[in-house]
Amino acid sequence: xxxxxxxxxxxxxxxxxxxxxxxxxxxxxxxxxxxxxxxxxxxxxxxxxxxxxxxxxxxxxxxxxxxxxxxxxxxxxxxxxxxxxxxxxxxxxxxxxxxxxxxxxxxxxxxxxxxxxxxxxxxxxxxxxxxxxxxxxxxxxxxxxxxxxxxxxxxxxxxxxxxxxxxxxxxxxxxxxxxxxxxxxxxxxxxxxxxxxxxxxxxxxxxxxxxxxxxxxxxxxxxxxxxxxxxxxxxxxxxxxxxxxxxxxxxxxxxxxxxxxxxxxxxxxxxxxxxxxxxxxxxxxxxxxxxxxxxxxxxxxxxxxxxxxxxxxxxxxxxxxxxxxxxxxxxxxxxxxxxxxxxxxxxxxxxxxxxxxxxxxxxxxxxxxxxxxxxxxxxxxxxxxxxxxxxxxxxxxxxxxxxxxxxxxxxxxxxxxxxxxxxxxxxxx
Amino acid sequence: xxxxxxxxxxxxxxxxxxxxxxxxxxxxxxxxxxxxxxxxxxxxxxxxxxxxxxxxxxxxxxxxxxxxxxxxxxxxxxxxxxxxxxxxxxxxxxxxxxxxxxxxxxxxxxxxxxxxxxxxxxxxxxxxxxxxxxxxxxxxxxxxxxxxxxxxxxxxxxxxxxxxxxxxxxxxxxxxxxxxxxxxxxxxxxxxxxxxxxxxxxxxxxxxxxxxxxxxxxxxxxxxxxxxxxxxxxxxxxxxxxxxxxxxxxxxxxxxxxxxxxxxxxxxxxxxxxxxxxxxxxxx
Numbered sequence: 258x259x260x261x262x263x264x265x266x267x268x269x270x271x272x273x274x275x276x277x278x279x280x281x282x283x284x285x286x287x288x289x290x291x292x293x294x295x296x297x298x299x300x301x302x303x304x305x306x307x308x309x310x311x312x313x314x315x316x317x318x319x320x321x322x323x324x325x326x327x328x329x330x331x332x333x334x335x336x337x338x339x340x341x342x343x344x345x346x347x348x349x350x351x352x353x354x355x356x357x358x359x360x361x362x363x364x365x366x367x368x369x370x371x372x373x374x375x376x377x378x379x380x381x382x383x384x385x386x387x388x389x390x391x392x393x394x395x396x397x398x399x400x401x402x403x404x405x406x407x408x409x410x411x412x413x414x415x416x417x418x419x420x421x422x423x424x425x426x427x428x429x430x431x432x433x434x435x436x437x438x439x440x441x442x443x444x445x446x447x448x449x450x451x452x453x454x455x456x457x458x459x460x461x462x463x464x465x466x467x468x469x470x471x472x473x474x475x476x477x478x479x480x481x482x483x484x485x486x487x488x489x490x491x492x493x494x495x496x497x498x499x500x501x502x503x504x505x506x507x508x509x510x511x512x513x514x515x516x517x518x519x520x521x522x523x524x525x526x527x528x529x530x531x532x533x534x535x536x537x538x539x540x541x542x543x544x545x546x547x548x549x550x551x552x553x554x555x556x557x558x559x560x561x562x563x564x565x566x567x568x569x570x571x572x573x574x575x576x577x578x579x580x581x582x583x584x585x586x587x588x589x590x591x592x593x594x595x596x597x598x599x600x601x602x603x604x605x606x607x608x609x610x611x612x613x614x615x616x617x618x619x620x621x622x623x624x625x626x627x628x629x630x631x632x633x634x635x636x637x638x639x640x641x642x643x644x645x646x647x648x649x650x651x652x653x654x655x656x657x658x659x660x661x662x663x664x665x666x667x668x669x670x671x672x673x674x675x676x677x678x679x680x681x682x683x684x685x686x
Numbered sequence: 687x688x689x690x691x692x693x694x695x696x697x698x699x700x701x702x703x704x705x706x707x708x709x710x711x712x713x714x715x716x717x718x719x720x721x722x723x724x725x726x727x728x729x730x731x732x733x734x735x736x737x738x739x740x741x742x743x744x745x746x747x748x749x750x751x752x753x754x755x756x757x758x759x760x761x762x763x764x765x766x767x768x769x770x771x772x773x774x775x776x777x778x779x780x781x782x783x784x785x786x787x788x789x790x791x792x793x794x795x796x797x798x799x800x801x802x803x804x805x806x807x808x809x810x811x812x813x814x815x816x817x818x819x820x821x822x823x824x825x826x827x828x829x830x831x832x833x834x835x836x837x838x839x840x841x842x843x844x845x846x847x848x849x850x851x852x853x854x855x856x857x858x859x860x861x862x863x864x865x866x867x868x869x870x871x872x873x874x875x876x877x878x879x880x881x882x883x884x885x886x887x888x889x890x891x892x893x894x895x896x897x898x899x900x901x902x903x904x905x906x907x908x909x910x911x912x913x914x915x916x917x918x919x920x921x922x923x924x925x926x927x928x929x930x931x932x933x934x935x936x937x938x939x940x941x942x943x944x945x946x947x948x949x950x951x952x953x954x955x956x957x958x959x960x961x962x963x964x965x966x967x968x969x970x
Contacts, residue, residue: 272968354703354810356967362704369701377808380730382737387730394726395809 260366262447262478263329263352267361270322270347270502321347323502324361329495331367331446334479336493336510338486338517340526341653344502345482349373349449352480367446367478370397374451376436381425385416385435388424392439406442413464414438441468447478484591484630486514527551527559529652531635537648544579544637544646546614547572550654559654561624563661563676569599569633570618573611580610583643585636586619589650590629596674597625625676628658710960717812724815724822731823746827747834750782757782761900770902770933773842780930781899781923783835787828788861788919789890791821795869796886799877803970813963814956817873821866828858839930850929857925860941863948864918870955874962877969898923902933903940915943918951 322344329335337345350356352363353371378395379388389410393403411417414434416427424432470492472479483489489496489510496513498506506516527550532543551568552558561567569586586599599619601608608617632650636643660666661676717724739745754775761767762774769777795817799806802816839845872889876882897919903911914920921944927933 350807350967351703355807357964358703358705360705362702365701365703371810374804374808378805380734382734383730387733391726391730394723395805395811397809397811400722 260331261328261364262331262333262366263327263480264364265328265352265361266326266363268322268325268348268351268358268363269320269360270344270351270356271318271359272321273318320502322351322358325499325502325504326361327497327504327507329478329480331478332476333495334481334493335495335497336489336513337480337482337497337499338484338489338513339499339505343499345499346373346451347502348499349451349480349482353449365447369447369449370443370445371449372396372440372443372451373449375433375440379424379432379436382423384423385411385414385420385427388435389439392436393442396440396443397445398443402444410435410438410442413441413468437465441465445477447480448472449480451482452484486517490514526652527557527654531648531651534648534651536651537646538644541644541646541648542576544573544576545571545635545648546574548633548635548652550652559652560657561654562657563626563628564623567621567624568618569621570616571635572614573617573637574614575611577645578610578612579637579639579645581639582608582611583638583640584608584617584619585643587634587636588626589632589634590674591631594674596631624656626656627672627674627676628656629674630655706964708961709957710963712814712956712960713812717814720811720815723811724819727815727819728823731819732826735823743830746830750779750786750831751834753786754779754782757900767901768905770904770927772844772927772931772933776838776842776844776931777902777927778900779835779838780927781897783828783831784858784861784922784926785894785897785899785919786831787824787858788865788922789894790827791824791862791865792868792872792890793886794820794824795866796872796876797883798869799873799966800880800883800970806970807967813966814870814959817866817869817959821862821869824865835930844931846930847932850932852929853925854929857922857929857941860918860925860945860948861922863952864922867948867951867953867955870952870959874955874959874966877962877966893917893919912939912943915940916947918944918948920944921948 325344325348337348339345347356349371350373351358352365353369353373355371355373376392378392380391383391389407390400390403394400411420414431414437416431416435419427419431424435427435479492481489481492493510496506496508496510497504498513498517506513529548531537531545531547537543549557549570550559550561551570552561553566553568555568571584582601584601588596588598590596599621611617630653632653634647634649635651636647638645638647662678736743741748757778758775762769762778767774772780798816798820799813805811805816806813868889872882872886896917898905898914903914903920903924906914921937921941924933924937924940925944928937
C-alpha cells in the first residue's frame with residue numbers, strides 16, 4: 258500500500274510566552290497584586306486581554322515547531338528524539354488533536370490513539386476495576402472492547418487480588434502496572450507514545466518494552482518519543498531528530514541517534530536564565546537569577562563525561578536580606594528519582610551573609626554519574642525557611658560514557674546510576 | 687479544526703489536522719461517537735461524590751430542604767409573602783428542587799474544564815463532554831430531592847389532579863438546557879479568565895433572587911409577567927408548581943419565552959465553547 262499513515266506538511270505551532278507565568282517580584286507586590294486582583298479581572302475582561310498581569314504583560318511569542326514536514330508509511334516505527342524543548346511533545350500533542358497547529362496540516366489515515374501519559378483520568382477513590390473502564394474509555398476504547406480484554410489486562414498488571422480495592426491504597430508500582438496494562442491493550446492502527454515507559458520497576462519496564470515491540474512488529478505504525486536511546490534503537494527503524502522546532506535529521510535510526518549525540522557540543526543549555534523560570538515554585542522569591550554548568554576550564558557545557566569535574570555557578574540577587582544562607586542542589590535521573598543532593602548544610606560550608614548581587618558556586622571534583630540524562634533542582638533559604646527560592650528541574654545535562662575506571666571498560670546505564678570505585682580481594686580461609 | 691475528507695479507497699476517511707479560523711461547527715456526530723465516555727464520566731462524578739462525603743446522598747436533600755425551612759420562616763411566616771394558595775413550604779420547595787439542580791449544574795460545569803486540566807492536556811475527545819457530564823451528574827441529586835418533594839405533597843395531602851404533570855420532564859429539560867448553556871459560557875471563559883470562578887457564586891445568588899422561588903410570579907402584572915420569562919428559570923419554577931401543585935399561573939406564554947431564551951443561551955454557549963476549544967489545552 259503506497260498510502261502514507263501520517264503525512265505532515267509545513268506544520269508549525271506558535272506559543273505565547275508569559276501567558277501563564279506570573280513571576281512575583283516581592284511579597285509586597287504580591288500582596289498588592291492580590292488586592293488589585295478583582296479590578297484587574299474586570300479590566301482584563303473589558304480589554305479582552307487574558308493576560309491580566311499588568312506590569313509584566315510582554316506577549317512575546319515563540320515557535321515550538323516551525324515548518325515541520327515528514328511522512329510515515331504504514332507499519333513503520335519512528336523514534337522522535339531531541340533535547341528538552343525541541344518540540345517533540347508539541348508535535349505529538351498536535352498529532353493527537355490535543356492542541357491545534359498554527360500553520361500547516363497533518364493527514365492521518367487510520368485509527369489513531371495516543372499515550373502521552375499512563376493512567377490519565379485515574380481516580381484514587383475508585384477501584385482498580387472501575388478505573389480500568391474509566392481509563393479505557395478515556396483512551397477511546399469501547400465498553401465491549403474493555404470487557405473483552407479485562408482479564409488479560411488484570412493479568413498483565415499482576416493485581417488480580419486487589420482489583421476491587423480503591424487505587425489510593427495501591428503501591429506506586431501497582432498503580433503504574435495497572436495504568437500501563439490498560440494502555441498496552443489499546444488496539445489502534447497508529448499509536449503515538451510519549452515517554453511513558455519511563456515508569457515502573459526494571460522488570461516491568463522490560464515487559465512493557467516487549468509489548469511495545471510486539472505492537473511495532475504487528476505492522477502497526479508507531480511514533481515514539483523518548484530520551485532513552487537504547488529503547489529508540491531497539492523499537493524503531495527510522496528516526497526524526499528535532500532541534501529548536503525544526504527537523505534537523507530524518508533517516509535511519511542509528512544515524513539519527515548518532516546525530517543527536519553529536520549535537521550537544523556548543524549548546525547553550527548549560528546556561529539558564531532563572532529570573533522568570535517556569536519551574537520556580539509559586540511562593541518562591543527569585544533570588545537565583547542564573548545558573549551555569551562549567552567544566553574545569555570554565556567552559557559552559559551541558560554534556561559531561563563520567564568522572565569529569567563539574568562546577569555549578571549561580572548568579573544571586575538578594576531580593577530579601579538573607580543571613581547565613583543555605584543552598585541546596587538536587588540531582589534527579591530521568592525517572593524523577595533523586596540520585597544525590599549537594600547542600601551547604603551537610604558539607605559544613607558556611608556562606609557569608611549575601612547582601613549584594615554575587616556569584617555562588619558549588620564544585621564537584623568528580624562526577625559520579627553513569628551515562629544518561631539528569632535534572633537539577635535548586636533551593637535557597639535559611640534555617641527558618643529553607644525554600645525561600647526553589648526551582649524544580651530547572652536545568653538538565655547529559656552524562657556520556659567514558660573510561661571512568663581507567664581500564665578501557667566503559668560503564669553503561671544498565672549498571673545503575675552511580676559509579677563507585679571499589680577494591681576487591683580474596684583471602685584464604 | 688479537524689475535518690474528514692472522504693477517501694473511497696480506505697474504510698476510514700483521512701483525518702485532516704489543520705488550524706481552524708473563527709466559528710467552527712459543533713460536530714455533534716463526534717460527540718455521539720464518544721457517548722460512552724460521557725456515560726463513564728457521569729458515572730465517575732456520581733460515584734466519587736457519594737463515596738467521598740460522610741453524609742453521602744443526604745447532601746442532595748439537605749441543601750434545598752434547609753433553604754426551604756429558612757424561606758418558610760422568613761418569607762412565608764414573618765413577611766407573609768403570598769404563595770398562590772399553596773402551603774408556603776411546599777410552594778417554595780417545588781421551585782427549590784429544580785433550582786438546586788440548575789445551580790449545582792451551573793457551578794459544577796463552570797469549573798469543570800479547569801478541574802479536568804490533566805485530561806485536556808493528555809487526551810483528545812470532544813471537550814463538550816466535560817461540562818455535559820457535570821450537568822448530567824446532578825440528575826441523581828435531583829431525583830433524591832424530588833422524592834422528598836413527593837413526600838411533602840403526601841404530607842400536605844396535595845396531589846396533582848391534572849395531566850399537567852406529564853409536562854414535568856419538559857420543565858426539567860428546560861432547567862438542564864439553561865444550566866448547560868450558562869455552564870458552557872462560563873466554563874470556556876473560566877479557562878482564560880480564572881476570576882470567573884469567583885463570579886459564579888455571585889451569579890447564582892443574584893439569579894436566585896431574580897427567580898420566583900420564595901415568591902410567586904403572580905405578583906407581576908401582564909405583560910411584565912410574560913417578559914419575566916426571559917429568565918428561563920422563571921419558566922422552570924412556575925412550570926413545576928403548575929404541573930405538580932396546580933397553581934393557576936397558566937404558564938403558557940412564560941414557558942414559551944423561557945424555552946426560547948434557554949435555547950438561545952445553549953446554542954450561543956455551544957458555539958462560543960467550540961470557538962474557544964482550540965485554546966483550552968494551551969491555557970488550562
